Amino acid sequence: GEDVEQSLFLSVREGDSSVINCTYTDSSSTYLYWYKQEPGAGLQLLTYIFSNMDMKQDQRLTVLLNKKDKHLSLRIADTQTGDSAIYFCAESISGAGNMLTFGGGTRLMVKP
Amino acid sequence: EPEVTQTPSHQVTQMGQEVILRCVPISNHLYFYWYRQILGQKVEFLVSFYNNEISEKSEIFDDQFSVERPDGSNFTLKIRSTKLEDSAMYFCASSEVGAGYEQYFGPGTRLTVT
Numbered sequence: 577g578e579d580v581e582q583s584l585f586l587s588v589r590e591g592d593s594s595v596i597n598c599t600y601t602d603s604s605s606t607y608l609y610w611y612k613q614e615p616g617a618g619l620q621l622l623t624y625i626f627s628n629m630d631m632k633q634d635q636r637l638t639v640l641l642n643k644k645d646k647h648l649s650l651r652i653a654d655t656q657t658g659d660s661a662i663y664f665c666a667e668s669i670s671g672a673g674n675m676l677t678f679g680g681g682t683r684l685m686v687k688p
Numbered sequence: 689e690p691e692v693t694q695t696p697s698h699q700v701t702q703m704g705q706e707v708i709l710r711c712v713p714i715s716n717h718l719y720f721y722w723y724r725q726i727l728g729q730k731v732e733f734l735v736s737f738y739n740n741e742i743s744e745k746s747e748i749f750d751d752q753f754s755v756e757r758p759d760g761s762n763f764t765l766k767i768r769s770t771k772l773e774d775s776a777m778y779f780c781a782s783s784e785v786g787a788g789y790e791q792y793f794g795p796g797t798r799l800t801v802t
Contacts, residue, residue: 621792
């Protein structure tokens with residue numbers, strides 16, 4: 577079955593770039609997503625990438641997809657303290673009822 | 689900006705009781721979903737719903753669970769006889785179209801079964 581894995585924790589200094597990594601196992605993934613969860617809040621969709629793309633940029637966010645290695649990353653430029661949260665990657669597979677399969681989340685801590 | 693809302697934010701119930709978790713999806717969305725997150729574990733898919741019927745469900749979504757869209761705005765998840773292991777955060781989501789489009793999540797309902 578599908579499996580999505582992420583490292584548990586990342587700590588960076590304010591102003592630095594953050595890179596959050598994710599690996600997935602299902603090669604038939606159609607879309608890959610990044611969600612952000614702040615304490616006590618729901619899952620906020622940050623960005624997504626279609627599997628035939630290598631890169632997507634949206635303001636401070638850059639998503640890189642290496643389909644051969646089944647590796648997805650999210651780069652946050654000029655990381656701010658407000659970026660401190662848990663970041664989840666997720667995949668969906670066309671024809672699978674649109675279900676998302678989530679990674680365990682990476683807790684990003686931004687130090688001033 | 690439109691958002692998915694969920695009520696209640698926290699529900700405490702005794703084992704064996706029925707609970708109904710409520711969601712109001714974004715108004716022009718056609719697909720609706722329930723996910724859950726047991727404390728310390730991954731967010732897990734439960735069910736997707738389109739055109740007044742279930743389009744996909746996971747192994748977790750057994751006969752104790754049901755979903756309904758009782759009117760034009762609400763989407764509910766019912767657990768018939770709650771178990772201790774049903775304690776989790778339950779998230780509702782909706783999307784405008786099917787696979788590949790953004791799923792927007794509500795803030796969640798924390799269900800505690802005692």
